[in-house]
Amino acid sequence: MLAIKELTAGYGQLRVLHGVSMHVGKGEAVAIVGANGAGKTTLVNAVCGLGPVTQGRVIKDDVDLTSDAAHRRGRHGIAVVLENRRLFGEMTVQENLRLAEEHGRAYRSANLQFTWQRICELFPLIAERRRTRIELLSGGQQQMVAIARALLLQPDLLILDEPSTGLAPKIVKEILHVLRGLRSEGMGILLIEQNVGVAVEITDRAYVMALGRIVHEAAGTEWQTFLNDERLAAAYLGKASAGI
Amino acid sequence: MKASRSLVILLSIAVCVALPPFLPRHFVDLLVFAGIYTVAGLGVGLLLGQCGIANLGQIVFYAIGAYATAYLTVYVQAPAMVGFVVGMLISAALALTIGWPILRLTGYFLALATLAMGIVANALFFEWDWLTGGTLGIGGIPKLQIFSFVLDTPLRFYYLVLGVVAICLLLAHNLIRSRTGLALRAMRDSQDAAISLAVNPRALRTRIFILSALLGSVAGSLFAHYGGFANVQSFGIEKSINFLLIPVLGGATSLIGVVVGALFIAVVPELLSQFGGLHQILFGVALIGVVVLMPAGLTGALAEVWRRSAEGARP
Numbered sequence: 001m002l003a004i005k006e007l008t009a010g011y012g013q014l015r016v017l018h019g020v021s022m023h024v025g026k027g028e029a030v031a032i033v034g035a036n037g038a039g040k041t042t043l044v045n046a047v048c049g050l051g052p053v054t055q056g057r058v059i060k061d062d063v064d065l066t067s068d069a070a071h072r073r074g075r076h077g078i079a080v081v082l083e084n085r086r087l088f089g090e091m092t093v094q095e096n097l098r099l100a101e102e103h104g105r106a107y108r109s110a111n112l113q114f115t116w117q118r119i120c121e122l123f124p125l126i127a128e129r130r131r132t133r134i135e136l137l138s139g140g141q142q143q144m145v146a147i148a149r150a151l152l153l154q155p156d157l158l159i160l161d162e163p164s165t166g167l168a169p170k171i172v173k174e175i176l177h178v179l180r181g182l183r184s185e186g187m188g189i190l191l192i193e194q195n196v197g198v199a200v201e202i203t204d205r206a207y208v209m210a211l212g213r214i215v216h217e218a219a220g221t222e223w224q225t226f227l228n229d230e231r232l233a234a235a236y237l238g239k240a241s242a243g244i
Numbered sequence: 245m246k247a248s249r250s251l252v253i254l255l256s257i258a259v260c261v262a263l264p265p266f267l268p269r270h271f272v273d274l275l276v277f278a279g280i281y282t283v284a285g286l287g288v289g290l291l292l293g294q295c296g297i298a299n300l301g302q303i304v305f306y307a308i309g310a311y312a313t314a315y316l317t318v319y320v321q322a323p324a325m326v327g328f329v330v331g332m333l334i335s336a337a338l339a340l341t342i343g344w345p346i347l348r349l350t351g352y353f354l355a356l357a358t359l360a361m362g363i364v365a366n367a368l369f370f371e372w373d374w375l376t377g378g379t380l381g382i383g384g385i386p387k388l389q390i391f392s393f394v395l396d397t398p399l400r401f402y403y404l405v406l407g408v409v410a411i412c413l414l415l416a417h418n419l420i421r422s423r424t425g426l427a428l429r430a431m432r433d434s435q436d437a438a439i440s441l442a443v444n445p446r447a448l449r450t451r452i453f454i455l456s457a458l459l460g461s462v463a464g465s466l467f468a469h470y471g472g473f474a475n476v477q478s479f480g481i482e483k484s485i486n487f488l489l490i491p492v493l494g495g496a497t498s499l500i501g502v503v504v505g506a507l508f509i510a511v512v513p514e515l516l517s518q519f520g521g522l523h524q525i526l527f528g529v530a531l532i533g534v535v536v537l538m539p540a541g542l543t544g545a546l547a548e549v550w551r552r553s554a555e556g557a558r559p
Contacts, residue, residue, distance in 0.1 A: 048440055050436050050440065070439045070440065071445075088434060090429070091426075099423070099430055153441065
């Protein structure tokens, strides 16, 4: 579904990614974990077209998107929940969702997977607080609006950049529950997480990033028990993340 | 709050309609200019307030409107409407051609690019005297007339300009509330998020740039008909700066701010002219005073006073 080949990216003279290759299969849930500064967000930006790419390719469903402008990537079924949510703070919940809803409808006129009704079932708070300004919502509620906004673009691949940061464990659980549901319906998920404990819960496979490279790939039991392997966790994630 | 706001708007409209016949001719003349500046300044204001773009090149489109009207009505003796329409077409085409490449720039670089556009255009207006009449300009532009009613006094022209201003403000109001307006707000708030939701920032900014050019051109055509001439001295860089000052002084995100800013630009220098040689310095001081003391512009400051007094009135 998504294939990233030998991706090199950076800002000016600074190279952040050094030939990163990875893939997400159809309906697969994959995590990218790694310490701060590993280049996870730069990778997300490159996939979404929001950051510069110097070399390599981003391919979605056999279409090369590398030179496609960022605003056109939604057409190919990619939607992203950016780091820190990036909601439009002065707008209401409903206004935040409107652009995504209209563009999503334009992409998939025939069968809408995520109708307004479906979104409200997934996140009941959206129906209750549709006229509330984003600034007045809690962090967890905001994260739900951000996910709803991405889903309204009708993607088949959902990219989430650090969705659990700063949220209470109870809220994280709720969000994971929704993501698990989406996954079981065949949604591809690429989850960028510093918190391995969260990532393990809904992904089958993970890439470990350090200093702009993919240094390890873990799947199956190795991934499920990743945190138990102190050597691995400490080596790649630093002591702080390993001790969650 | 909402009802009192509608009341203020209604009262203002009533004053704008009913008061001018009782004002001296000279003052009505200033109001006509304030109206023309409102139309041109509205374009600059939409760019500044909605897209965060400082446009120092509005004079180009103002001049194109004026020259199109002058050339077509004087040399070709075409009806006035042809001058307006041709000016708008040329302005839109030019805004698209120049806007598409330069609107990938941001901040100071973009402002400088628009300034350069104004300087180059001014030199061309001067050089292309076969078209613009050079320093002599083109005179004898006929007065506008609606059917057989000739708009030959400031007061008559004033009502036409008032109508044009009202239509432009209404259109801008609708634009801000439309899907385009929503995308503009989204872009201001978080550009990356807006892009990831399929908003194309460059296309959006180009559209507003073209709209701004259209407004500049209409204002220029109105100016040509009102003054009866178009020459290169009227289209200098300082006029572009004035057009940018209009939303800056009035308040960039408010439509009423544009009207207030245009009134300031048209009326204050005249009021100060009684101080002789000092008037330019005093105008400069007034500008600095507004910008420093009222960072949200005159309307922003008024809204703040209003809000405070409303809070104070509450027990």
